[in-house]
Amino acid sequence: MKSSSTILQFFLFYLSLLLSPAKPDPHPLQDFCVADRKTHRSFFVNGAPCINPNSTVSAHFATSALSKPGKTSGNPFGFNVTLTTTANLPGLNTMGLTMARVDIAANGIVPPHSHPRASEVTICLEGTVLVGFVDTLGRLFTQQLRPGDSFVFPKALIHFLYNLDSLKPALSLSGLSSQNPGAQIASMATFRSDPPLPNEVLRAAFQINENDISRIRRNLGG
Amino acid sequence: MKSSSTILQFFLFYLSLLLSPAKPDPHPLQDFCVADRKTHRSFFVNGAPCINPNSTVSAHFATSALSKPGKTSGNPFGFNVTLTTTANLPGLNTMGLTMARVDIAANGIVPPHSHPRASEVTICLEGTVLVGFVDTLGRLFTQQLRPGDSFVFPKALIHFLYNLDSLKPALSLSGLSSQNPGAQIASMATFRSDPPLPNEVLRAAFQINENDISRIRRNLGG
Amino acid sequence: MKSSSTILQFFLFYLSLLLSPAKPDPHPLQDFCVADRKTHRSFFVNGAPCINPNSTVSAHFATSALSKPGKTSGNPFGFNVTLTTTANLPGLNTMGLTMARVDIAANGIVPPHSHPRASEVTICLEGTVLVGFVDTLGRLFTQQLRPGDSFVFPKALIHFLYNLDSLKPALSLSGLSSQNPGAQIASMATFRSDPPLPNEVLRAAFQINENDISRIRRNLGG
Amino acid sequence: MKSSSTILQFFLFYLSLLLSPAKPDPHPLQDFCVADRKTHRSFFVNGAPCINPNSTVSAHFATSALSKPGKTSGNPFGFNVTLTTTANLPGLNTMGLTMARVDIAANGIVPPHSHPRASEVTICLEGTVLVGFVDTLGRLFTQQLRPGDSFVFPKALIHFLYNLDSLKPALSLSGLSSQNPGAQIASMATFRSDPPLPNEVLRAAFQINENDISRIRRNLGG
Amino acid sequence: MKSSSTILQFFLFYLSLLLSPAKPDPHPLQDFCVADRKTHRSFFVNGAPCINPNSTVSAHFATSALSKPGKTSGNPFGFNVTLTTTANLPGLNTMGLTMARVDIAANGIVPPHSHPRASEVTICLEGTVLVGFVDTLGRLFTQQLRPGDSFVFPKALIHFLYNLDSLKPALSLSGLSSQNPGAQIASMATFRSDPPLPNEVLRAAFQINENDISRIRRNLGG
């Protein structure tokens, strides 16, 4: 079992990929606006400032970030998501989309989560993955994916991916409709926020007691 | 305690307000586009079709929908949200915003939830309300509101409102930046979807066992 | 009666709330982009620059700006509008909406005006208010509001609010679909601009003579 | 002098060009969406429905609507605006812009007005035209244009064009950033709406008396 | 060598995937708007009409369209692009993105082309692919991709993919930031339009003679 600090580390590491100071996806207003990774420490906008366009080189539009499998053992869920971001792919800035590779250990899950700023289409490349999303009426739409199959997760709705195979990892590749989709895991956002949500809120929301809350928090690394 | 059918009813009723077949909030492309509540049964678009603009009357832009307190006793959380929609306020169609009144019983909560399509600013009109949201890094931002105080819930992030007063109801009025913000309660979307999420997913996501899952489902009306 | 300088002061004060150097309402491209109120003196963009997201605290999302009634006696119309802005509520930056409290003295009016960048929904909280807007075909849509009643003012169209009660002030709360709606009062923009519109333009536009122009300007504080 | 019915006719005719049932300017989501001028009588959306794309012909993208000078004598101001619309140029549908020719009689004006949904750049082709706009702080920005000179009117702000030449007509050509910009003349919207604005509102807004109101209304064709 | 009719067929087939009557990618204004593939024969909008949301099933969000390699021998370039569309994946409607699989024969190319409505990020899955785009200043940005490498093609700029391997096919997977990106191959649009571009235009644009034009047209299947 993971220690809480490992899990917290995972949580922060995973999420740090998803929120960096400034990553825009408005319409491109010029051919490109290669993200300036130095400037943005001292100046922040709703979207990354760019480098001088005359300094742009081909490498700004290329990345190998998605070439290696992510480490799925660093969290209790058994998954890893690697995203293109304006940090590892600065030419992505203002382009309005993200690619992501999703590695899921045997029987691992990407737990129910939502992307505040993106729709997603995922294509299964390896393994057998059960995917699904819940709409605002509470209906679950679910499908079992085999290699080559794709599935849509509508914008900002809670969805999950579950590797049905108990022996082999699964691999999925996703496109997301924002340069900085963000992600919020429902169980982590409610039980592992910093500082924690008031117990009264969790008690009522999940109809559980104080012991349950403590136990879930602890098991999720708190 | 509420029976499951009452709660389900609440759930469906509450959410039915939030998703109707077609409610747009693009830029208005004409002065107005009063929602046609008859036509949209047979024809659906990403946004409501309009009536003939020559048939528009003042009443299309007016509603008393928010004038009466909502019934907070129909669910285990003790709250009620009443929204302006293109059903009760057809002139709202294409205008890009919604007003909502939030009634919360003594010590009741609006449980952690997100609006897939809107930011929200709420202003407390009566009572003492603890509000907060969790960002994608897991940080909780929270504040205690007294009448006249306002608070921002950024787009699509999980947030809650909790009536700190154990004797009196609270009242809050919100503006939301979409004509059809939608809402997804984290606990309901995960434990009360229809059909239910696979137990394997919930077990891993919340690090709980089958008994916990059954109990939470039951308590939430399942 | 007000002296012209008082009225001018009101005019500038009122409007200064509505235009500050840089207030964006694009889609949020990150969880939030808390407006940096210091930086924006030396650097201006179409929207406010943000503070370092690591410096964000809960107070950035909260304000009591709308808690106190505005002073309606500082202008000849008898009204006051108080808005949430990125100045008094920096967390509002990039969220795409504004809340406003509208105080109207007995028999006072919010004179015919338009918001260049926002639709508005107002809810009457106290008093009896006659509201209306004119569409681009010249049609007036009007309604009498009692507490709890709401009304829609479509984007950028001329509208007014008039307190029908000759004894008591009225109070209305509005949501607007932009973070910086702006406002332009038709009579003030035409008769009290700085410098003034050419008399030839006003003579023809209103079919009045030079004496009328001088008198209206003077009465409006010029 | 014009009779009131002539002026009203002008008013309605002029404005009828600006508001037709459904003209969108969202992003084009296909190569084109040629407006269906027959269908839109029975079905209305926030934007015009299209014809079957297989029926598209070159003529849908061409118009001679702007080739002839407009009649400037049909109104008390001495101007005429002719616009490309989805009625006279159906291929314009979804393209997000409009072209307009502005004819102004000797010493005529295009009276102070705003376009709720568009910025405008005008280029003077003939004559000497004084143009200007008022911002939301009440500042007037003005310029005298000679053939070849261009000027910007920011979105939804009140602006005017005045032909300084007392002998010859002027001609200007404008681009507007919406397919259906709309227009609202400040004096007409306030004094000639149908039904009229309450006298109390006009009295306070312009600080005039009942006689003034009647006279202005009458002179503007009421 | 291909006969002209085969090539034309390819051209039309390939492009027919890219333009179907109505495929929107505005912001989703509801949870989803599953494309109605029956209705859109008789009614066209800038974006597909939806089915009744109550009829939505999981299969609407799933497709195997990208699971099979495309036939690269049907055209002179040696490539095939298969896209998710609202036809093969109706739940994609309004979601604002597309996934595409790109098969390229040994030494085949995806010839210089642009997507009028989308940025693209491609990830190489098999083979060695030389990719590049030209900006509006005429600068070429190019990179050699190996499996796992990604590259950005900014919105609407001309780009190409070239399989450097003379023996083995290459495979790439792309995300595009529109539901209906469209595609225009520079050589085909100029030399194989229907009807053809005037020879005068091609002569001057490419500084070639009539014989060149005839030969190129013929070789491209004309």
Place this chain on the structure above:
Amino acid sequence: MKSSSTILQFFLFYLSLLLSPAKPDPHPLQDFCVADRKTHRSFFVNGAPCINPNSTVSAHFATSALSKPGKTSGNPFGFNVTLTTTANLPGLNTMGLTMARVDIAANGIVPPHSHPRASEVTICLEGTVLVGFVDTLGRLFTQQLRPGDSFVFPKALIHFLYNLDSLKPALSLSGLSSQNPGAQIASMATFRSDPPLPNEVLRAAFQINENDISRIRRNLGG
């Protein structure tokens, strides 16, 4: 005949007008955001930074840039396009449109090109101009324009203008739906990029041989 350096110069000069470091056309979020032409050397964003709004003067909204005919002899095609930009018209910043004058020598052409970020409506002012665009299905839509006639070029599709008159120049005025439309000439982008596209790509794309490529490059100024 032009030497290659003259043509290159033209190419770079012409295109330098189209891409400057930062020119936004999002929704205006304030009355205006006059482009700061000094600041943008050291700081770049997806859109131009503004000057302090208090420093705005009328001249920022005016330009004579379009008053003089462009020199059509500096390139092999015989045309010149002059645009309003945030450089020559800083008040245009954030307004979402551009005006352009198009001068075409006798029998000259504006060669097939596309604007990555704009739709265009052109109005012929002098001469006889054959215009046309090709859609993504390869269909050509074409029309002959006489003074006063207008034509639509849909967003990002390849189009051309050809002066049919062998004796006299033609003049056209265009509105474009972006503040920085950009332009990519199909023949120049493929044969005159810097560095050049690989010969293999051109050979296959145009089905020509190495000699053809060299000749075309040379004739286009390479």
